[in-house]
Amino acid sequence: MHEQDSSPTPLPGPKPKKPLDTVVKMAIGVLIGSFALIWGGMYLSRPDRSIPPYTIGSQEETAVAIHVPDETSDDEIEALIERFRKVGRETRKFEPMKVRPTTPDNPEGRYRRLTIYIFSDDTWAEPDMLHKYLTGEDRVVRGGFRRSLRGLYQLTESEEEGGIGPPLDGPEMAAPQVYTRQLFKGPLSRSSARAAEPAPAP
Secondary structure: OOOOOOOOOOOOOOOOOOOOOHHHHHHHHHHHHHHHHHHHHHHHOOOOOOOOOOEEEEEEOOEEEEEOOOOOOHHHHHHHHHHHHHHHHHOOOOHHHOOOOOOOOOOOOOOOOEEEEEEOOHHHHOHHHHHHHHHOOOHHHHHHHHHOOOEEEEEOOOEEEEEEOOOOOOHHHHOOOOOOEEEEEEEOOHHHHHHOOOOOOO
């Protein structure tokens, strides 16, 4: 009798990998490139973390009312005011800050004067409220507007002012539990005033 061969049958070796088709390679490259572009765009357009998020509620000529989230701290509002101050001192170009030109027809500059009112209650940043405050036609609205202020930034051709809370010179300061703090107030330096001047024509 013949003995049956008990040695294991060798397993077939791994098949050589077929190279990726050119079309597949191109598709993978496009996919990776798309993800890279999306990530790069998100990185470049990421919100500025050094200031709180804000929205422009309304703007009427040189006055702008903006809204910040309810949980925004005074320190964050101060950082926002200081950012407006930096732009006002260095370039007076507030377009990146979402503010439309306040003096668009002035040949000496598109932002010669600007007042920013900051609220955490978006009701006060609405166009109707800003208009009533500026015209003074409703004393109740005017008082509520000033008492609700979380911050103020004001810029003219030669002076600047910034503060937390209602202005120091208003009657609302007699109200209980009103917190206010002046950050700065005074004339601009010569270099800052020159930033407001238009560049000489070539």
